[in-house]
Amino acid sequence: MEDVLATTDGIIDVHGADQEALVEILREVNEVSGHLSREQMQRIASRLSLPLSKVYSVASFYSLISLEPLGKHVVRFCQDAPCHVVGGQQVWEALEHELGIPFGATSLDGEWSLLTTSCIGACAVGPVMMVDSDIHGNLDPQKVREIIARYRGEERSGGIV
């Protein structure tokens, strides 16, 4: 907990304790900690002299900021039209089936979160998904199974590909 709050303080120091920087601070804290906890929001509120409700209202508005802890791997599937037209629906179902969780959920073992994203500008190779920060394109159900298996495999071999 102390660590997390120290990190939060560090990020605030970089941007300045200014309401103007609120969105940037929230996004960065979220990026570093994986999600934004109540304690972190409280710390940000008191440092920026804002009511907690204000911090919460801004944090909950933006889709890249998560108020819940996410899985170890986060899959973000592009749900926008260009990817949909080229077979996104099949990939969508294959993902739910392969990970055994519906969209928006995190698996009980904390390994996977399955989220959607809006267009990431890789439409020329759609359907597209991001696993953590890697972009995978030209997906079909078979490729999805292979990619997920690869990430699972990495865990077993201790992170070395």
Next chain:
Amino acid sequence: MAYRAHVIISGDPQQAQPVTVALLDEIGLLGLSNEIEVLAATDLTVATPSIEAIVYPDGVHYRDLTPDNARLVATEHLLKGRPVQNLMVQEQAVEPLDEPSTKEVRVVLRNVGVINPESIDDYIAQDGYAALGKVLTEMTPDGVLAELKTSALRGRGGAGFPAWMKWTFARNAPGDQKYVVCNGDEGDPGAFMNRRVLEGDPHSVLEGMAIAAYVIGATQGYLYVRAEYPIAIRTLRVAIEQAREYGLLGKDIFGTGFCFDLEVRMGAGAFVCGEETALMESVQGNRGQPRTRPPFPATSGLWGKPTNINNVETYANVPQILLNGGAWFAAMGTEKSKGTKTFAIAGKVKRTGLIEVPLGITVREIVYDVGGGVLNDKAFKAVQTGGPLGGCIPEKHLDMPVDYESLASVGSAMGSGGFIVMDEETCMVDMARFFMEFAQEESCGKCVPCRVGTRKMLDILEAICAGKGKPGDIEALETLGRSVKIGSLCGLGQGAPNPVLSMIENFREEYEAHIYDKRCPAKVCRALIEYKIDPETCIGCTRCARNCPVNAITGIARQPHVIDPEICIRCGICAQVCPVNAVSVE
């Protein structure tokens, strides 16, 4: 240090990055970091979306690289000296990567893929910052405005408002502090033109913004870029740093006393933040909800101060207009829509990717000459432009010129430049449902017509797709759509009904087939189709039964199989795995 070999990686930067990272990592693991240099070249690979690499001095050309096979190239080729044959481009298949098709003209994209985006010297060598120098030392703000007026440049972010007029409003607005803002939120699904400009030629945008600042009297600018574009953001930060070092940003630019500096601000995932007033709220650290207009940003924008906001592409056009003259620019395009426009072609078309064409080109020329035609030579159905707030252009308008007025006249819009091609296998009810879902999710909730209206329209569309449509649904969509358009606060609600309305107008019979005949002519809507196995063709290989996720397929080996429609969830896996194409959709 002399390197033994160089690897040049090219391709879309956002997709190439994981490959580069994997390659560098593997080279490091193999202890070759001092021997091999990896360089990135961004290019405009319209024809092949693949990540490619050339290894020098051998001159071996690889394509379709992934992080995994990049590691393979490192161990096999770079370490052991054995080029990986199956990843190499076969000589006759080599296409010139950078050759624009004959219908294309590159103004905004002229430097993308040509210069190193991280080198300001490269940009200066292409006449970069010459326009800013000319403006600051030889021109008055009014002279710049006159030139812009001659060029008739219109905003590239959607509405197409004349740039010179917007700048004039901001110039004339009283205020001691003014701002210029660049809209790089690019939220339209299917649009990534701005990203490539920011990644490939960032200084052209900075230069355009500095010129705008001089004209309106601003000293501070903000570039708002969506967080989904990390490479664009990094490139911009490098560019700003270099421009400061060269004295092209900061204090006393070109020794004229003019001061201007810039900051990059990142979004955090909200489509509505592309709307100009919502964007300003977000820059100020608030929820990105639109403000009521008027007052317009030109008089009351960031922190209530006069602010000029333009799209990335609008700014990128400015330096060249001032160097070559407004008349040069106005010579391209149509009477009311001058210059060129970038589009991102996606969907069911052979060559997807980024293009730049003179306005006034026809839809047919874009689809067939630039895009190479419909994928798998299927029948063309429509093109969606203007994203989730635009509309579709059906076959009968294929020969229509692409300009602001023509697109609007058929119920579509220029938008920021998404261009999604749809073929006979695209269901127009499903597409409309899809766009409405997007608008409903992205509605910020501030005003009722948009928040509730999009939900109601989505409910109706979902029912129609699920085979539960009833008579009167089409009319209800039309009435609701008109009300939402009139009643909403910002462009999101005002545009959200457009896709549905334009699809109903052009493809009404498809809606009727769903509602009255319970049939989906494009065979997309799950509830209205059935998968069948042709007993004559089926060879009883059991592959479909083994792959069916819900065990809906029964049959004995070497005997025809059958699908139970009650259990079948219509996922289509059986059709994909069948080796003899015995599965059909009805």
